[in-house]
Amino acid sequence: MTTTSMTTTMTSSFPAEILHRAAALLEQRRRPLLISHPRPDGDTIGCALALRLALLQIGSQPLLACVHPIPENVAYLPGAETYVSDVPEDVDIDLVIAVDMSDLSRTGGIYKDAWCGKFPLLVIDHHATNTAFGDVNLVDPDAAATALPLAALIDALGIPLTGDMATCLLAAVLTDTRGLRTSNTTPEVLRFVGQLIEAGGDYAGVMEKTLDSIPYRQMRGWAVALDRLQLDGQLAWATFPLAEKIALGIEDHDDLDLGNLLSRVAEAKVMATFLEMRDGTVKVSLRSRPGYNVAWIAKVLEGGGHHQAAGCSVTGDLDAAQARVLPLARQELAQHPGEGLGAADSATFARVSARR
Numbered sequence: 001m002t003t004t005s006m007t008t009t010m011t012s013s014f015p016a017e018i019l020h021r022a023a024a025l026l027e028q029r030r031r032p033l034l035i036s037h038p039r040p041d042g043d044t045i046g047c048a049l050a051l052r053l054a055l056l057q058i059g060s061q062p063l064l065a066c067v068h069p070i071p072e073n074v075a076y077l078p079g080a081e082t083y084v085s086d087v088p089e090d091v092d093i094d095l096v097i098a099v100d101m102s103d104l105s106r107t108g109g110i111y112k113d114a115w116c117g118k119f120p121l122l123v124i125d126h127h128a129t130n131t132a133f134g135d136v137n138l139v140d141p142d143a144a145a146t147a148l149p150l151a152a153l154i155d156a157l158g159i160p161l162t163g164d165m166a167t168c169l170l171a172a173v174l175t176d177t178r179g180l181r182t183s184n185t186t187p188e189v190l191r192f193v194g195q196l197i198e199a200g201g202d203y204a205g206v207m208e209k210t211l212d213s214i215p216y217r218q219m220r221g222w223a224v225a226l227d228r229l230q231l232d233g234q235l236a237w238a239t240f241p242l243a244e245k246i247a248l249g250i251e252d253h254d255d256l257d258l259g260n261l262l263s264r265v266a267e268a269k270v271m272a273t274f275l276e277m278r279d280g281t282v283k284v285s286l287r288s289r290p291g292y293n294v295a296w297i298a299k300v301l302e303g304g305g306h307h308q309a310a311g312c313s314v315t316g317d318l319d320a321a322q323a324r325v326l327p328l329a330r331q332e333l334a335q336h337p338g339e340g341l342g343a344a345d346s347a348t349f350a351r352v353s354a355r356r
């Protein structure tokens, strides 16, 4: 199998000291629990699976957990079948690793309070809203995916990248950049993808199996959402009633990737999807074009995310959720008169430009 050694300067923008502390933790502990976030995406799954393969190489026995089932589009990745949906409080572990999540609640209840102070907690993430909830926080808010700081960590451990590890990391970075489409797809990201292909990663396979394959039921779900699609100025949104989910057999943990679907409405700068859940809440996914920021909207409503993709959960029915979210979305749009950028975002724009 082809192996490639990566240079940390390619993928890390955090202090080397943090990288070394994270690597030391992984070298000292042999039974780590890797937790992926609920409604898992390719980044949280691909990263945990790549790290699992790396840790197996240094004699560790990693355990993987995610409260929800692994989506079909990443279930083919090596090791995906080893995921468990929960672990008992007295599980035999000596380290906890939170993968691709901004705060402790994102473990979906897998993290047990009794572990606090007992096992070190390592956080590997890239969300701007990350609360630094670990003992060691390997968090790079400028990274397009958690795959980048994670690859730097694997490199710091001196573990050569195998083709399988590269395929898992490709699934991570290609999903979070929606197939290298997002504004944070920097030259660094493209070089990273090139390195993963050189290491034997299956780029075409990930594109086909993870990004371009839509299960029939999800496609039927899109039909429902698109039938309810609305556009008001530069704001596009769609609602998804619980009755329709039940009729199609769609579980609450399945968001049908509607946020990304709606993000393609050409006229819209801000997009929102509203999925009615079985517990009396509405799951809201927010997207925006570069220069527009939806992270603050999610944060106001006790959610989180990035400037271009964020989400939150709102109590009440679909009408109530729209009444809370849509005015905030219109507020964001109002800060950007005309086609240009508003003053509020010029600093962000300058920073993004400088990185290019």
Ligand SMILES: [Mn+2]
Pocket (backbone or CB within 6 Å): 043, 044, 100, 126, 145, 146, 176
């Ligand atoms: Mn991510």
